[in-house]
Every structure is written in C-alpha cells, then in structure tokens.
Amino acid sequence: MKKKWIAVMTAILAMSSTVPALAQHIYAGDDVEKVVSYDENGRKVITLIFDPAKMPEEVRQQLGLGSPAENKENKAQSKNISTAVKLTEPPKEGEVLANIQYADETGRLRYTSPYYTYGYGQCTWYAGGRFEEVHGIHISIHGYAKEWLDSSRWDASLEVVTDLSSVPEQSIAIYVPKTDNRLAGHVCFIEYVERDEKGNPLYIYYTDANGKKDTVKNAYTPGVDGMVIKEDYQTFLENSQLKLAGYLKVKE
Template sequence: MKNKLFGFVLLIALSVSYASSVLAADNYSLPWKGAEITEVTYDEYGWPTVHFIVPSEELISNAEAENPERKTIPPLTEAPEVGTTLGKILKDGENLDLTRASSYEEAYATFSIGECAWYAYGRFKEVHDIWLPLTQGMGGIKEWLQNVRLSDGIKAEYSINDVPEQSIAVYIPTEEFRDWPGHAVFVEYVERDENGTPITIYYTEANGTYDINKSKFDPDYDGTVRRKTFDEFKNPYGLELKGYILPNK
C-alpha cells in the first residue's frame, strides 16, 4: 500500500511537470523502464504531457523518487573523462522528449536535432528540470543572455571569469563572423586553482563545428565530454564568450 501511495504522489508531480514530444504515432519515450502510460493530454500549442505510473520496484531503486517534485542532477565532484557521455537522455536517440520537439524556429535559424541550441536546451532541462523559454521569444543564441526572464527561475551571469558549473555558456560571433547565430555549450565541471580561478573547463555540446545546416545527432561527438583550458574556452574560433545562463537560486 505504501509503494502504491508513493507512486500516486509521484504520478501527480510528474503529471504536472513532465512533457514528452511525439516520436512517432502513439509512441512516447518515458524515463523509467516498465512505466505505464495512463493518459496523454495536450496544451494550447499542441505539446503533449504524458501521465504515467512507475512500478513500485522502480520507485524504491530510483534515487529521484526521494524528491519527486524536482528531478535534478547534482554537480560533479571530480573531472569527467574526456569522450564519455554525460547527457544520457539526449544521447539516446529514442529519447528526444527533453527538447519538446525535434526542431524549433528562432530569429536567426531553425535549430534542429543536433544543433548546439537543441543540445544546450535539453541538457539544461535534464540537469536542472527547468525549461528555457525558447518559445517565448528568446531569439537567436546571441540574444539568449539579454532575453533570459527571471520569472522562469533562470538568470544571466555576465562575469565570464566565474564559469559556474552546470550552466550554459553563451558565445556571440566576432565582427568577422557577425552573421553567425552564436554558439552554446553546457559547462559540466571546472578545475580551479587555490584562489578559485578557472584553469580547465569540461563541457558538452552539439555541433562543435558550427554547421548551420546540421539536422541530426552525431553520437561520436554530440553530448560527449570536451576539455579546454580557460583561455581556449573563452575565445574559440570566430566566437567570443559573453556570459552564462544558470538557475536563479
């Protein structure tokens, strides 16, 4: 009875907060194996919300069940291995639900599956359980910082030397490449000296070659850990680091 009651409480919380995009007709991706879909409802824009029940044994073994109202991933305590995958859900081609849709229109481009915006958006949701308001007029990546809305539980940090972990680093194009839409990566871990100054940045991204026509996920690169010195991280080719997007705690 206790497990069933716990499952019912979790169902209520997830019914409110969990949205999944349609991968194919009547085919939804769920975060737990063996989960049973009970209902699918749609908002005014046509986005589906999948209501489901998690088996009791999954509830007991899943650490997230201790905090069903907010599914977050804690910060790393040590540097991750370069080339490994941290964005587990996005890395799985059968789970595109964290981006709500396979593509979405913005001011400067259509960011489809495999684009940097697609990945940063989904990884931020995966880690913090917070939707970035891309459907609320955030514009192209180079406009993300000024268009962040505090009411959505997120904020912009313009001090580039802080490098907050579990944040989205936002780049704008240099003058020579001013027609580029910009770039975004997700900061996973930061090695610092004894004074707290960033030395090495570990991050994940998609579309590291800035291909504006990219429309599919590259399993050999996208979502895998990359490493740069802080100086390299600040000024990649054709881009300039302008700030970070992170939860407004």
C-alpha cells in the same frame, strides 16, 4: 495529393541535415523553425524544420518518430539520468554524460523527454535539453544562440551571469559573434570546472552539439553530440569567430 505532400515534406526535412555550419535560426511559431544560412557563393538558403509532435503520422513513421500518443507514453516511461548533484571530479574526455536516447521494448531508439523537440543536432537543442535533464527546468527560449542572454532575462527561473571568470558549473555558456553578425553564435553546457587554490578557472569540461568537435553538422551525431570536451580557460573564452558573452544558470 496526399503522397505528393508527404514527398515535399520529406524533401524539406532532408534539407535540414545539410544546412551549412554558419546557420542562423529564426523561431516562427510552434509549428516551424526557419534556419537561414548561406551557401559557398554567399546566397541565402532558408530551411524549414517542423515540430515532430505536429507532423502527419506518415511523415513521423518515415523519420522513425512515434505518434503523439506513443511519445507521451515514452516520455512517461523513459528514465532520465539526473546529474543535478555537481561532479566531484573531472569527467572523462570523450564520455557522453547526457541520456539523449533509449531503446523501447521493440528495440527502437527514442529521444528522452528533454531532447524530444525540434532542431535535432543544433547547439540550442542540446544545451536546452541538457539543462532540463540536469535541473528539471525547461528553457522556453527560441531564436539564435547569440540572443539567449537577452531572451532569458524575463525567465524567473534563470539568472544571467556576465562575470566570465566565474564559470558556474552546470550552466549554459553563450557565445556571440566577434564581427560577423550573420553568425548564429553558440551555446554549450558546462559540466565541471577545475580551479586553482584561489578559485580561478583553469580547465573547463563542457558538452555541446554542432560544435568544433562535431563530425556531422546540423544533425544529431550519437557518441559525438554531448561528449565531454576539455579546454583551458583562455581557449574556452573565444575562437576565431566567436567570443564568450556570459552564462545562464538556475536562479538561487
């Protein structure tokens, strides 16, 4: 019975890496996150993503995750590279600034503390982790990326910015659907902004996961998730399906 249950869990977890790109997330408590998506025929697909900290030991071993005790120790030992000091020059395109994983004493890759959560490879997973890595502030927001502006209004540590031209550095940009409300939206982390002599944004350097440059959707892709992308301001504002709605930054 135990082995049968583990097999079912493994099958469910495997499904999370094949969810279509237009997936929507529903927070369903501390134990599980539901991902609602649609296949090529328009049929609804529901995938469950389980919190790794609450998985049975056998399942964690199959997925390469440590036990709760090991993870607690790993969090204490892992060294997160803080970039809270704003960059003084543009980062290199394609460079990964985030410290997402590290090798323990056995050579096994582990997630650093800000990124040790569920939803690996999702844009919300990365943006929340990068924000915590840079600012030391954990964002307790769940649900669709498109809902982050409204969901964060009650967080005393965050400030919502709706002046799109301000483009605050080291903030999270939130995108919402233009017309198709089935879309989950998108979030990314703004690393650096090039401006003209009047302070107007010219080029945006941002990092994200599950975005337009990602080669494997809905799964963590080392070297791709978190890499620096440069776009001019007009391109950054929108794409064919999503539009920029605002930013989340540390409240001053």
